[in-house]
Amino acid sequence: MKHSQVAFYCDFDGTIAERDMVGVILRRFAPPEAERIVAEVNAKRRTVKDGVEAMFGLIPSNVFPDMEQYAREQTKLRPGFDAFVALCREKRWRLTVVSGGFDFFVYPVVAPYRDVVKVYCNSLDATGAYLKVKWGVPCDTACDGGCGLCKPTVIRKTLQAGETLVVIGDGVTDVKQAKLADFVFARDKLLAECKALGLPHAKFETFYDIARHSYLAVEEA
Numbered sequence: 001m002k003h004s005q006v007a008f009y010c011d012f013d014g015t016i017a018e019r020d021m022v023g024v025i026l027r028r029f030a031p032p033e034a035e036r037i038v039a040e041v042n043a044k045r046r047t048v049k050d051g052v053e054a055m056f057g058l059i060p061s062n063v064f065p066d067m068e069q070y071a072r073e074q075t076k077l078r079p080g081f082d083a084f085v086a087l088c089r090e091k092r093w094r095l096t097v098v099s100g101g102f103d104f105f106v107y108p109v110v111a112p113y114r115d116v117v118k119v120y121c122n123s124l125d126a127t128g129a130y131l132k133v134k135w136g137v138p139c140d141t142a143c144d145g146g147c148g149l150c151k152p153t154v155i156r157k158t159l160q161a162g163e164t165l166v167v168i169g170d171g172v173t174d175v176k177q178a179k180l181a182d183f184v185f186a187r188d189k190l191l192a193e194c195k196a197l198g199l200p201h202a203k204f205e206t207f208y209d210i211a212r213h214s215y216l217a218v219e220e221a
């Protein structure tokens with residue numbers, strides 16, 4: 001039976017948090033030049049890593065305390081996360097949060113669940129004149145690079161032999177990890193990519209959907 005060997009790898013921005021908090025922060029604190037960088041990343045003329053570093057590099061470090069407070073106030077969770085964590089605890093499923101976002105808004109959300117949830121995310125260095133991104137897990141040699149925080153690298157480092165890999169996410173930065181998965185819970189752009197690539201998946205809107213269908217994922221994978 002695979003039931004005791006399931007490992008969920010879950011995105012944060014737009015997944016656990018209803019909105020992309022990196023985008024929310026940048027819209028509030030980055031100067032207008034950042035829009036050009038967003039367009040370059042979306043057009044794939046620039047990697048996510050370079051784009052995010054460049055945008056935070058436009059923001060003076062002295063706004064960091066305001067940024068932390070703003071991000072915490074603005075983080076709204078997708079319904080059902082608490083119930084899903086409880087299910088993982090009960091079933092002894094591993095749950096890893098892998099976020100391209102930052103510790104100052106991810107950690108407060110997962111703080112009540114640290115007994116079951118493992119977290120990989122990034123931080124900001126505010127010791128210089130401008131903010132500097134410190135990536136939690138850089139790309140390994142098996143990745144084609146440019147991720148910033150490299151989700152497939154986290155999976156390669158931490159997935160245990162015999163585990164069924166289930167990925168939960170919403171965005172283009174989840175595609176590389178979705179390609180490694182036995183099953184994907186997807187919404188938004190990741191859902192379209194799963195359909196286009198023919199990956200085994202189900203769509204979700206809340207974590208109640210995922211909790212209900214997790215048996216299906218475990219059976220199908």
Ligand SMILES: [Zn+2]
Binds near residue numbers: 138140148153
């Ligand atoms: Zn990578």
